[in-house]
Amino acid sequence: MTLRRIKPLTFADAAPASIAGKKPELKWVAPTDLFVDETYQRDLTDRSFRLIERIYRGFAWNRVKPPIAVDDGGKYHLIDGQHTAIAAASLGITELPCFVVEAVAQDERARAFVGHNTDRIAVSPIAIYNALRASGDPDALDVERVCKRAGVTIREYTNTSTIHVGDTKAVTIIRNMIRKRGVIKSRQILECLVKGEMAPIAAGAITAVENILADRPQVDLEALARIIRMDGEAGFAKARAKASGDRTPLWRVLQARWQRRLDQDAA
Structure with a gap:
């Protein structure tokens, strides 16, 4: 257990409130x-x-x-x-x-x-996941085990963070996928994206690979990982721009893009 003591902060550019009124x-x-x-x-x-x-x-x-x-x-x-x-x-x-x-x-x-x-901060899905994991919640523990075996790290990050292959915020998508597809298929899907060197792994990418595997159960996941890796950040950016321009879910654009590459490689 890691305990953090409450300590006061100083705010250089903020005037403190005048504490008025009776205590509750x-x-x-x-x-x-x-x-x-x-x-x-x-x-x-x-x-x-x-x-x-x-x-x-x-x-x-x-x-x-x-x-x-x-x-x-x-x-x-x-x-x-x-x-x-x-x-x-x-x-x-x-x-x-x-x-x-x-x-x-x-x-x-x-x-x-x-x-x-x-005057409150909304609790993030990752914070809820961490709390559930600490409490021994079975679904949260399934997420933890699947991600660990797949090489995925669930964490918070911003645009200025150092992001590594396998980092993701998409804990809700992963939890729902495990409930729907089971732990083995979910691990295979996440492993494919890790081998595809996605950094970070977007929720849309997870759903895209999930749907490819559902549509094509015999798909070569190693070949798909290679396509994702070759597509790289530039390909992902193009897919995101197309999804925004066409007002289409990102996962749908990625699924079509990667399936097309699979078909081209197989021809």
Whole structure:
């Protein structure tokens, strides 16, 4: 286990906030005593219902984030956490930990609501994968084993990163492919791209090879890897430009391009 202690940072060009108002109080509140101000908060959408159902199915106290609310004369107006509150109420939970903060005026509450929904970083698929892997999730462990045997490294990178053959961000595509094709075929597909010296391995390239193998089960993967290697970065860039210009998925352009080269070599 690697532990990283929280340490303060300094920001040369940023003025620190003036910390105002009272500290929040932690109170146990009945979920059905919480209210949503629809003046500035969203109504429930299909996506909301799916999220509530997911919380409902997987509710656990060690996963709960306390809702944030304002005490308005004994009525608790939610600023953040209505999905959690609705799931808890649906489960028959009689008390929920709730942070009660100071925000008297409605516009102040609305600003707080915006802050809670923008001052956060979306959790990346790779971060979720790493957490699932650490928890022993079978699907995540399958992804780890397949990638290790194929020579693929799942990692975050940017345009300025040093990228190596086999690096990829496409953890979701790989997980779905393993579920659909199994570990052996998935490893063969990824090995083909590693032998093709792709750096990084794009999601579209994985799907392209997956579909080639589905359409042509007897395809020579060594020959396909050689074509991908010869096509190189320049060929990939041309495929990406064509996909953008034709408004076609990249995988479809790559599949057609590589299949055409296979046919030419076989002629």
